[in-house]
Amino acid sequence: MNTWFIIAQILGVITICFEFASYQIKDKTRYFLVTGIGSFFWAGMFVAMGLATGMSTQASLIVAATYSTIRNLVFYRIFLKNTPQSKEFGLNFLLAMIVVALVAGGISVVNAPEQVRWLHALGMMAALAFVIGQYLPGVHYVRITVVFYAAVVLLTQTPLNILYGDFRWNIMGIAIEGAKIISVLVFYARYANEPKTPQLMLAKP
Numbered sequence: 001m002n003t004w005f006i007i008a009q010i011l012g013v014i015t016i017c018f019e020f021a022s023y024q025i026k027d028k029t030r031y032f033l034v035t036g037i038g039s040f041f042w043a044g045m046f047v048a049m050g051l052a053t054g055m056s057t058q059a060s061l062i063v064a065a066t067y068s069t070i071r072n073l074v075f076y077r078i079f080l081k082n083t084p085q086s087k088e089f090g091l092n093f094l095l096a097m098i099v100v101a102l103v104a105g106g107i108s109v110v111n112a113p114e115q116v117r118w119l120h121a122l123g124m125m126a127a128l129a130f131v132i133g134q135y136l137p138g139v140h141y142v143r144i145t146v147v148f149y150a151a152v153v154l155l156t157q158t159p160l161n162i163l164y165g166d167f168r169w170n171i172m173g174i175a176i177e178g179a180k181i182i183s184v185l186v187f188y189a190r191y192a193n194e195p196k197t198p199q200l201m202l203a204k205p
Helices: 003-022 028-053 059-081 084-111 114-135 140-156 171-191
Strands: none
Touching: 003 028, 003 171, 028 059, 028 171, 059 084, 059 114, 059 140, 084 114, 114 140, 140 171
């Protein structure tokens, strides 16, 4: 079995733990820290998967995961400070991240194999919706958009996107996205009987 494929699966297990935990957290500061660490291992998984099956099919995913790591950890610092200056910086940073996502995502889509270009374009749109959903106040926007985003990324880990190599399915990649969706369902099941709708502890920066 390809060594890089095995490494990808190990990094995927670590990612699952962080991703599942992050969507059980209502406090936005802690959420960004946990999901940021998870994104770091997520990026590593895509790099290893690219080395195993063909880097061209994983390029946009590596960009997205690296972008996610940086964005989440910066937002963690912004929410941790929670000052007027950090709020202003947070809004400007969000706008900058949207521009970066459009440029980097567009390049990745163009460079993706023609057969799966539509899938990467759909992924870019889902990623943008998720970025905005993360920033919006409350717990619901981020969870609604992550379900959509996870569903699209899940498809990229199937033979629809993995065109080369001996391994036609990235089972761990599918498990990670499934864990996000399941975590959201568990979150709402846990808090469904609470008298008040769950809200984040900190206001939007």
